[in-house]
Amino acid sequence: MSRSILVLHGPNLNLLGVREPRHYGRDTLDDINQRLAEQAKAAGFALTALQSNAEHVLIERIHQCLDDGTGFILINPAAFTHTSVALRDALAAVKVPFIEVHLSNVHAREPFRQHSYFSDLALGVICGLGSHGYELALAHALRHLSQQP
Numbered sequence: 802m803s804r805s806i807l808v809l810h811g812p813n814l815n816l817l818g819v820r821e822p823r824h825y826g827r828d829t830l831d832d833i834n835q836r837l838a839e840q841a842k843a844a845g846f847a848l849t850a851l852q853s854n855a856e857h858v859l860i861e862r863i864h865q866c867l868d869d870g871t872g873f874i875l876i877n878p879a880a881f882t883h884t885s886v887a888l889r890d891a892l893a894a895v896k897v898p899f900i901e902v903h904l905s906n907v908h909a910r911e912p913f914r915q916h917s918y919f920s921d922l923a924l925g926v927i928c929g930l931g932s933h934g935y936e937l938a939l940a941h942a943l944r945h946l947s948q949q950p
């Protein structure tokens with residue numbers, strides 16, 4: 802059974818907590834990552850988090866899952882949600898189960914945010930619950946991995 806979870810954050814999420822609290826809350830990415838790491842550790846799992854503004858960095862980190870035993874991915878692709886077939890293809894290629902997370906309710910926002918290149922491949926999608934959405938996704942990932950042989 803894999804005991805490793807990867808959390809990926811897309812472009813501009815490094816700005817969290819600074820501006821746009823109406824859509825994205827006041828937690829910083831460090832706040833979110835710290836809470837997730839604590840929760841994973843308490844359950845006996847390892848968690849790695851990466852934020853990048855570069856599509857190829859996220860893609861190459863996903864490719865690494867072919868060799869590093871990652872058992873589950875939580876991903877907030879941010880703006881790449883609506884644009885990146887390449888990032889979608891990377892997830893499809895490695896076949897690691899993933900949950901798509903969005904801080905905001907993208908379905909209540911601009912039309913361009915209401916299409917995702919990831920949702921049909923995802924195990925599930927959580928949006929509009931702020932940073933709690935990441936924690937809910939992690940709880941599911943831990944349960945999923947705990948049920949694996």
Ligand SMILES: O=C(O)[C@]1(O)C=C(c2cccc(Sc3ccccc3)c2)[C@@H](O)[C@H](O)C1
Pocket residue numbers: 812813814815816817818819820821825877878879880881882902903904905906907914
């Ligand atoms: O709701 C999300 O988590 C989302 O994935 C996140 C996004 C996102 C991510 C980071 C930054 C911004 S805009 C921003 C700019 C400055 C400070 C805070 C946010 C949007 C959007 O591009 C997506 O449409 C929706």
